[in-house]
């Protein structure tokens with residue numbers, strides 16, 4: 641009753657921003673991501689009859705009570721599903737630079753879902769695993785798969801038609817992602833809280849939902865045609881629209897720092913010089929740049945000159961979950 645799984649983080653090219661059901665993690669819109677090769681979580685789950693409660697070790701240390709409670713709540717779903725009321729020991733090793741602003745919850749819950757399901761003897765398809773992972777963190781549903789992944793919002797109230805699926809294999813189109821870490825002292829509004837506040841209070845949220853439909857159509861065309869310019873334009877515009885909704889929330893909030901804007905402007909300046917770089921930004925101040933392999937180095941060199949840039953991580957498109 642033991643299993644170990646490796647799962648990678650992902651970056652959304654079309655953002656998941658808004659839930660229609662918070663308990664089931666049902667989103668208001670489809671999203672589309674690429675899985676990244678560089679950052680991942682390895683999790684071992686072992687169900688043991690002798691345990692009186694769940695145990696959770698994170699990066700080699702006993703995790704805080706608050707973290708253990710989240711893991712236990714997730715395992716409760718797995719236990720209920722398998723009808724086996726047994727506690728587990730969970731050991732997670734994160735290879736995600738938390739400061740880089742990559743959602744470690746995506747790789748974390750994808751690995752936990754797959755390892756716990758396997759360990760307890762549930763035979764789930766990858767689609768079913770994406771539905772399970774989703775209930776730990778929405779973006780985790782996409783990390784079950786490698787390559788280019790779309791998370792279908794579905795329309796059923798029980799979430800039965802809400803799952804992620806691969807739409808293109810990772811080797812079918814070699815894009816590169818640069819994760820640009822900037823200096824920041826900001827306190828952040830977590831994505832969960834930020835999207836909730838936006839849905840409830842931002843008058844711009846209706847505009848977001850309308851625009852995201854068009855962006856999804858355009859990005860799928862760009863992917864089918866391997867049209868990088870079109871893809872980049874949609875990616876950057878979609879991120880800007882997501883962030884615009886936060887300015888209309890009550891109270892308003894903003895994930896960008898001045899350093900974020902400096903990097904965004906540098907990316908736009910590169911394009912004026914004919915170098916094709918496009919940015920995207922999640923619920924934090926760091927910037928991810930999407931580019932083609934032949935321009936990766938020149939983009940790195942230009943960003944490196946900015947004093948606000950602390951570190952640049954180079955990622956390729958990565959695989960889905962693997963059982964170790």
Ligand code: DP6
Pocket residue numbers: 651652654655656657665671743745776777778779780831832921922923
């Ligand atoms: C801005 O998946 O972290 O990164 O479902 O509440 O756990 P919860 O949220 P989470 O949100 C990710 C938001 C985003 C966009 C994206 O990854 O699609």
